[in-house]
Amino acid sequence: MKEKNGPTMGTQRNGITKESLILSVDVGTTSIRCHVYDKTAHVRGSATAELVPLYPTTGHVELDPDALWKGFTSVVKGAVQDAGVQMGQMKALGISTQRATFTTWDRRTGVPFHNFITWQDLRAADLVKSWNRSCTMKAIHGVMKVLYFLTRQKRLLAASLVVFSTQHVTFRLVWALKHYKQVSQAADAGNCCFGTIDTWLLFKLTKGRTHATDYSNASSTGIFDAYQMCWSQSLCSLVSLPLSIFPKVENTGHEFGSTDPSIFGVSIPIMSVMADQQAAMFGECCYNVGDVKITMGTGTFMDINTGSRPHTSITGLYPLVGWKIGSELVYLAEGNAADTGTAIRWAQALDLFSDVEDTSTMAYSVNDSDGVCFIPSFSGLQAPLNDPKACASFMGLKLSTTKCHLVRAILESVAFRNKQLYETMLAETNIPITKIRVDGGVSSNDFIVQLTADLFGRKVARYQHREMSCLGAAFVAGLAVGYWKTREELKKLHSAGDVFCPKGAAGDCAASQYTPILQSWERALRRSMYWYKQP
Numbered sequence: 001m002k003e004k005n006g007p008t009m010g011t012q013r014n015g016i017t018k019e020s021l022i023l024s025v026d027v028g029t030t031s032i033r034c035h036v037y038d039k040t041a042h043v044r045g046s047a048t049a050e051l052v053p054l055y056p057t058t059g060h061v062e063l064d065p066d067a068l069w070k071g072f073t074s075v076v077k078g079a080v081q082d083a084g085v086q087m088g089q090m091k092a093l094g095i096s097t098q099r100a101t102f103t104t105w106d107r108r109t110g111v112p113f114h115n116f117i118t119w120q121d122l123r124a125a126d127l128v129k130s131w132n133r134s135c136t137m138k139a140i141h142g143v144m145k146v147l148y149f150l151t152r153q154k155r156l157l158a159a160s161l162v163v164f165s166t167q168h169v170t171f172r173l174v175w176a177l178k179h180y181k182q183v184s185q186a187a188d189a190g191n192c193c194f195g196t197i198d199t200w201l202l203f204k205l206t207k208g209r210t211h212a213t214d215y216s217n218a219s220s221t222g223i224f225d226a227y228q229m230c231w232s233q234s235l236c237s238l239v240s241l242p243l244s245i246f247p248k249v250e251n252t253g254h255e256f257g258s259t260d261p262s263i264f265g266v267s268i269p270i271m272s273v274m275a276d277q278q279a280a281m282f283g284e285c286c287y288n289v290g291d292v293k294i295t296m297g298t299g300t301f302m303d304i305n306t307g308s309r310p311h312t313s314i315t316g317l318y319p320l321v322g323w324k325i326g327s328e329l330v331y332l333a334e335g336n337a338a339d340t341g342t343a344i345r346w347a348q349a350l351d352l353f354s355d356v357e358d359t360s361t362m363a364y365s366v367n368d369s370d371g372v373c374f375i376p377s378f379s380g381l382q383a384p385l386n387d388p389k390a391c392a393s394f395m396g397l398k399l400s401t402t403k404c405h406l407v408r409a410i411l412e413s414v415a416f417r418n419k420q421l422y423e424t425m426l427a428e429t430n431i432p433i434t435k436i437r438v439d440g441g442v443s444s445n446d447f448i449v450q451l452t453a454d455l456f457g458r459k460v461a462r463y464q465h466r467e468m469s470c471l472g473a474a475f476v477a478g479l480a481v482g483y484w485k486t487r488e489e490l491k492k493l494h495s496a497g498d499v500f501c502p503k504g505a506a507g508d509c510a511a512s513q514y515t516p517i518l519q520s521w522e523r524a525l526r527r528s529m530y531w532y533k534q535p
Contacts, residue, residue, distance in 0.1 A: 020091040021083070022483055023268065024474035025076060026276065026467065027097040027197050029298050033467060034075035036083040037474045041493035045083025047075040054115060059122035062115035065103055069204055076264060087264050092271040092481045094473030096279035097197040099220035100169050104176060104183050104245065105200065107191045110208050113182045116197065117172050124171035131171070132163045155227070155312045168222025174239050187242045194245040196221065198273040205270060206257040214252045216278040219321040226310045226319050226331070252323040253480040272476035276469040277301045278322050280439055281332060283465070283472030285491045290434035294418060296442035300337040302421045304429060305330060311429055316383030325476065333429055335421040338379035339392070340414055341442050346378070347410055352403050360447040363408040368517070371396040373524035374409040376417065381529065384424040391531035395524040414442065415451035416521050422456055436460045439468040453500040455514065464495035
């Protein structure tokens with residue numbers, strides 16, 4: 001990144017220099033958060049608004065664009081007010097957003113043609129199923145296998161195994177073009193804009209002057225070619241997506257424009273937009289090859305820094321652009337488990353416990369789970385198993401089973417899935433792990449983090465900062481305007497947190513203790529797979 005040596009970090013008003021601050025907003029799955037950061041990365045003011053998903057019909061999960069916009073502007077104003085400062089003191093704005101949630105809108109008016117279609121939406125499931133079974137996909141797989149046999153290029157082997165997913169934008173966008181006449185008509189007339197949440201917010205904040213995204217968000221859609229670093233012309237041609245609707249892809253640390261003065265009373269430079277998991281990676285200061293970040297929220301997202309080259313996976317790890325800042329391009333390999341916080345909230349709804357904070361104590365109150373295994377698979381199983389038909393289940397229930405045993409089994413299952421993803425990363429990337437950081441709401445559970453450290457046989461660190469996506473977007477924006485000078489400076493800004501060391505010598509005692517429990521859990525896992533019949 002080109003560093004800017006600007007004037008003193010302050011704003012002149014009536015001859016008095018006022019402190020400059022960095023504003024950052026994170027649009028998550030269930031809430032929008034805004035923090036105001038000072039030079040020490042201390043949160044000076046905060047505000048939160050709830051995001052309420054809409055379920056218009058079975059399998060459809062949407063967000064109201066107007067409600068999202070209202071929530072976004074309200075948290076910005078609320079955080080600045082909470083900080084007791086003025087909007088004019090905001091040096092830059094950074095934005096982090098949930099990934100693969102999109103809408104389309106009229107290029108002239110900015111009015112959306114439909115609600116946001118979220119990453120959880122299943123309306124394109126039949127399309128995905130049809131394409132994965134199609135002769136076209138079989139032909140593509142066959143050709144790629146032959147090419148791999150001839151060239152031994154791993155990328156071709158991965159292409160011979162790839163299947164479409166509802167979590168990616170591709171077929172949800174195909175569905176929208178097919179079912180919303182306004183969208184297809186506007187696309188034909190060159191008047192349709194497509195965008196994930198970050199793109200739409202940029203368009204709104206700049207009054208239509210900016211139709212753009214960054215590489216981290218683009219690479220998370222499933223339509224972007226992370227190897228060629230552009231929207232995939234071959235994929236768009238294959239599934240009939242018009243390239244004209246896509247936003248320009250810019251660096252992660254880039255001057256995307258400034259907020260229109262009519263919105264917040266002043267113009268604030270928008271200096272970063274990032275996908276949430278990549279932003280969390282940057283916020284954790286995982287800047288080196290082999291650094292690992294585990295975010296445990298609604299789902300678990302485990303990312304490893306793979307450096308300047310994308311990792312080609314044959315087990316379901318996804319190659320993503322972590323960030324592109326100046327000439328620096330950093331890739332990540334990501335594996336995820338969809339049902340982490342989901343499983344814990346489900347258990348709370350069943351009155352297994354009243355307060356989430358009690359779960360760690362409940363798990364430690366018993367020596368083991370009494371042979372009970374829980375499979376956290378409400379949304380199927382992701383890498384390395386990749387089975388959308390797996391079911392969530394308890395196995396090994398006995399008359400002696402108590403609530404504490406059930407809770408321990410649920411928490412253990414989160415750590416067991418962490419171990420699966422971790423071992424997959426080790427085997428596939430062949431990259432030595434340098435450090436492991438955890439964040440997200442579920443990371444506050446000491447039992448899960450300690451067991452994860454035990455099973456990995458490695459130290460796992462948890463900073464006091466928990467809003468890593470927000471912090472990461474703030475860090476990138478701050479570096480872009482010279483508010484912070486170097487990444488070494490950023491590393492020093494993290495408050496000391498907790499370090500979970502594996503029990504025993506290199507974790508051998510704890511890991512060996514769990515060997516039979518893991519074996520039972522893996523047996524239960526296999527029995528939960530392929531449960532739902534294909535319609």
